[in-house]
Amino acid sequence: EKNGFDHFMLKEIFEQPKALEKTMAGRVDKETNEVDFPELAWTEEQVAKWDKVHIVACGTAYHAGLLGKAAIEELTRTPVDVEVASEFRYRNPIVNENTLVIAVSQSGETADTLAALRQSKELGAKTLSITNVVGSSISREADDVILTLAGPEIAVASTKAYTTQVLSFYLLGIYLAQKKKQITPEQNAQYMAALQEVPEQMEEILFHNDEIKEYGESIKDAKSVFFLGRGIDTAVALEGSLKLKEISYIHSEAYAAGELKHGTLALIEEGTPIISLLTQEKLYDKMLGNIKEVSARGANVLGVTMRGNVKVTQYVDETCFIPETYSLFTPLLSVLPLQLISYYTSLALGNDVDKPRNLAKSVTVE
Numbered sequence: 097e098k099n100g101f102d103h104f105m106l107k108e109i110f111e112q113p114k115a116l117e118k119t120m121a122g123r124v125d126k127e128t129n130e131v132d133f134p135e136l137a138w139t140e141e142q143v144a145k146w147d148k149v150h151i152v153a154c155g156t157a158y159h160a161g162l163l164g165k166a167a168i169e170e171l172t173r174t175p176v177d178v179e180v181a182s183e184f185r186y187r188n189p190i191v192n193e194n195t196l197v198i199a200v201s202q203s204g205e206t207a208d209t210l211a212a213l214r215q216s217k218e219l220g221a222k223t224l225s226i227t228n229v230v231g232s233s234i235s236r237e238a239d240d241v242i243l244t245l246a247g248p249e250i251a252v253a254s255t256k257a258y259t260t261q262v263l264s265f266y267l268l269g270i271y272l273a274q275k276k277k278q279i280t281p282e283q284n285a286q287y288m289a290a291l292q293e294v295p296e297q298m299e300e301i302l303f304h305n306d307e308i309k310e311y312g313e314s315i316k317d318a319k320s321v322f323f324l325g326r327g328i329d330t331a332v333a334l335e336g337s338l339k340l341k342e343i344s345y346i347h348s349e350a351y352a353a354g355e356l357k358h359g360t361l362a363l364i365e366e367g368t369p370i371i372s373l374l375t376q377e378k379l380y381d382k383m384l385g386n387i388k389e390v391s392a393r394g395a396n397v398l399g400v401t402m403r404g405n406v407k408v409t410q411y412v413d414e415t416c417f418i419p420e421t422y423s424l425f426t427p428l429l430s431v432l433p434l435q436l437i438s439y440y441t442s443l444a445l446g447n448d449v450d451k452p453r454n455l456a457k458s459v460t461v462e
């Protein structure tokens with residue numbers, strides 16, 4: 097059932113191109129190339145009514161939610177809050193009938209996410225769930241459901257569920273923008289063409305697996321690893337850091353690079369591995385400035401960046417190139433090397449990759 101892979105996690109990482117294709121199929125109108133969610137059938141009036149969106153989730157699903165915020169705000173200019181469900185549910189959130197609440201959960205059974213969903217319903221919000229499990233509690237209780245079609249995810253460390261959740265948010269953002277007439281047919285077509293290219297671009301990254309493996313093995317004895325980014329790269333940094341902690345048990349932190357000098361820079365020492373993300377063109381120079389700061393303290397920096405951005409190579413010790421796409425969509429690609437790094441680090445340490453200590457696949461207690 098592992099299809100020749102040594103672990104479910106590796107199999108699931110490699111299943112991502114197919115999972116994305118499946119999640120996209122049936123949601124794109126072949127004639128107009130517009131996004132269509134037959135399962136939602138929201139009217140323009142309904143969509144116009146929502147003046148606030150809340151995304152609630154835990155762990156990796158929360159990290160997907162951070163990208164959901166970026167997509168919905170960028171494409172529709174509607175304010176979006178993202179919060180971990182265990183905080184949201186205990187803080188008397190401002191939610192009413194003009195709010196859309198989106199609960200994101202691979203399993204559809206996470207106790208805190210379910211409680212946040214129930215509370216939002218009681219407060220009169222419209223609720224939507226993005227989940228991978230048909231018939232799960234969260235899918236049954238939400239008003240509407242977008243199913244990620246990733247197929248069963250067995251490894252505790254979430255990979256293909258994350259990328260299909262992120263893709264669902266991009267499609268949802270475009271769908272909402274269409275309903276609000278905030279996207280031109282040309283823009284629409286360009287975005288859809290770019291998204292349709294992603295599965296193949298993922299294959300290209302997976303093909304260079306061996307280089308990433310070497311890097312993953314090289315950091316196995318690190319005391320601490322830092323993930324840096326700016327803009328949406330910060331959200332991907334958080335996901336890379338969680339993955340690494342979860343299965344390699346190495347301490348790691350994700351940081352918005354501009355915040356470093358407000359405290360965290362004190363932790364950087366000779367040889368500290370830094371995984372930096374540089375996928376947002378308008379932030380390249382700012383990131384390079386931050387990389388200089390850590391290099392000056394002896395850190396060993398890996399730069400994950402778009403192919404063609406050779407300038408980066410002068411500033412970092414190692415580079416991992418990913419194919420080009422729209423700035424908004426880069427997380428679908430940049431997260432792959434991070435997933436693979438955590439896998440190979442964990443493997444080199446002899447850990448139980450698929451079943452890390454202290455953790456469960458589905459967290460049904462709060």
Ligand code: M6R
Pocket residue numbers: 154155156157200201202203204205206209252253254255338339342457458459
């Ligand atoms: O099933 P859910 O998406 O609701 O699970 C949420 C988190 O428990 C989950 O994403 C967790 O953070 C993963 N093990 C991370 O890889």
